[in-house]
Amino acid sequence: MYLGLDLGTSGLRGILVDDTGHVVGDAEVSISTSTPKPSWSEQDPLDWTNACEEVVGKLRVGNRQAFSKLRGIGLSGHMHGATLLDPDGEILRPCILWNDTRSADEARTLDQTPEMRAISGNIVFPGFTAPKLEWLRANEPDVFSKVGKVLLPKDYLRFWLTGEYVSDMSDSAGTSWLDVDTRQWSEKALAIGHMRTEQMPSLVEGSDRGGELKVRLRQDWGLSNPVVVAGGAGDNAAAACGIGSINDGTGFVSLGTSGVLLVAREAYAPDPETAVHCFCHAVPDRWIQMGVMLSATNSMNWLSRNLGEPVERLAASMPGKLNGPSAITFLPYLSGERTPHNNSHIRGAFLGVDISSEPAELTQSVMEGVSFGMRDCLEALKSTGTQPNSLMAVGGGARSQFWLETLATVLQVPLEMPKGSEFGAALGAARLAICAVNGAEPAQVMTPPEIRERIEPRGDLIDAYENEYRRYRQFYQALAPLALR
Template structure:
């Protein structure tokens, strides 16, 4: 048995798989986000530990024998979070999360230093870790002075599980401190935020062992002490391992709270001007590129709250057949946008609303707006040297066939649906735990699931979607100054 632990923004998932990579059982515990001020997003790391204990406790209650047979553990987690510890590993303040935008001025300051894009291959986005530390230095000087170690969320879980300060390449690439091509911390970039390598965890590849399970925790869960814990991965790279998106040209589109268009690469291909993320993959000598949408299913959830109808009820009103875009256009910038604009101040909008614009028309516009945001990411990936011929869909939004038809038609490439199964970040983490424990070949473990169905672009509506996309593209510069 192998255990995957995924620390998400809304909860912790624990997944057991067997030697044949069949999902055996899972446990879950919810998490809340604190938003004490506009643009702030925080969590108390103590709740991560409690949630992890609860999720594994569910497995102990339902599958104690299988949990006791675990030979390897893998970790996945929300990226970019700044968990600040003193020299006794005490948490100094709530973790500043990936979707916190308070540090937009600090991000712009670091991004203006040409070394950051040159060394990391990325824009310094407000969500990344380095500008968070600069914000703390500027606004919470006493906390910054006590900071002895900076850990990413999943690596704080590792510290609790194993007592080790270790991270891995895929998560570290989202900090703005990693030399992404050389896969090591950059002393220059750390110094630019008044830090050095002593503040950072050591680095391993995601497939390597990075600590062992502490005896105290093992005893409480009925597990063996010292079980190897893999380096693991940031959540998107872990999902890629779960989906088998590890080889050149493999890609997925993720319709979660945020949206991701993810492509695996066999070489380091930075192009920060496109606002594409270029990160290390969880597997050695591999990288990946991502276009990132900050509000994907969050856009539909927002409409659900406004209308009082569930997301499923809203999409059901559209029927089965894909419709041509009407006159209503939605920009899904509810929390700003990353790809392709790197704009934390921009906000969403509806345009073209008339008396005839009923609830289904607004729903259709929201689904199309997110599809067009993915088209923006597809164009940005192409500028960064990556051309995609098809993608696999995952995430909660992929349950809507209508939405997937809109995405396939907006992107003009087929969208594959995997066969039923759990292929997300927790599954990818469990796979990494298997590799670290057994030394198995990563490529032979991280294979793609069978395809259940393929959704082809609707060629009848191709021209209509292209015209609607061009209207969509024209709106960002039109409203940009109004959001300042």
């Protein structure tokens, strides 16, 4: 048996799978996020370990015999977080998360250093790890002086599981300290950010061994045999493993908390000026290119909170089929934006609202606005030479048929819906564990799922949505200068 643990922004999910990848058990525990100041986003790493204890407890209760056969654990987690430990491994402060933009000025300064883009293959975005440490150096110097290790969120969970300071290439590529071409820490990039190599974890490929479960935890969990902990992956690379996107040109669009349009590549092909992310994949000799928007289903969560209606009810209010764009335009920049704008100051807006506007119209405009944001990501990917013929659709937003039809029509790309419900980051993490334990080739383990449905763009509505997309782009250009105050 193999356990895949996916540390998401809102919770920790664990799935237990057998050698064939069949899921025999799953459990989830929510995790809260603190926003003590505007643009801040933090979590307590102890909440992650407590959640892991709860998830394992639930899995053991429901699947005691299967769990007792556990041989490997794979880890996935939200990227870019700064988990700061002193030389004794004690937590120094809450983890600064991926959607925290307090370090926008520090990111700009680092990005203007010519070597940074050349080394990392990416813009230094405010959400990345390196600018967070520069913010800490300027604003919390006492804490900065005590930093013995900087760990990404899933790698703190690994430290708790194994006692080892280890990370994988895909997650580490989002720090701005990794040479994404050679897949090793860059002493130059670290020095520019006033960091040292000894403050970094050691590196392994995501499908290789990244530690062994502590004896104490094995005993507590009723396990008699050693348990390997795989290198694991950042959440998007893990999701690509879960859905079988490891070969060149295969990819997916994810409507999760953030929105991601990812394509796997067999060669390193960075193009930072497009704001497309170019990271290592979780398996050797592969990379991923991603367009990333910060508020996808989070835009729906925001609307739900302010209207006092559950997301499910808002989604159910949509028509049975697509009937053309809303008269209202929504700009989904609730936390700034990455691809293609790299703008931490821009904020969201509704345009075209009038006195007759109803919640259903606002809901449709939010779904469309997120779809237009994903179109921005696609156009950025196209400019790098990447043109997917179709994309698998995953994430919570993929449960809405109306949203998927909107997205396919806006992107003008067919969307494929996988059969079954287990093909995300937790499954990808479990697959990495299978490789780490058995030495299996990733291509043999990370196969794509059967497709249950293919959603084609609505040819009769493409022009209407294309015109609305152009208006959306014009609204951004008009409002962006007003965001700088």
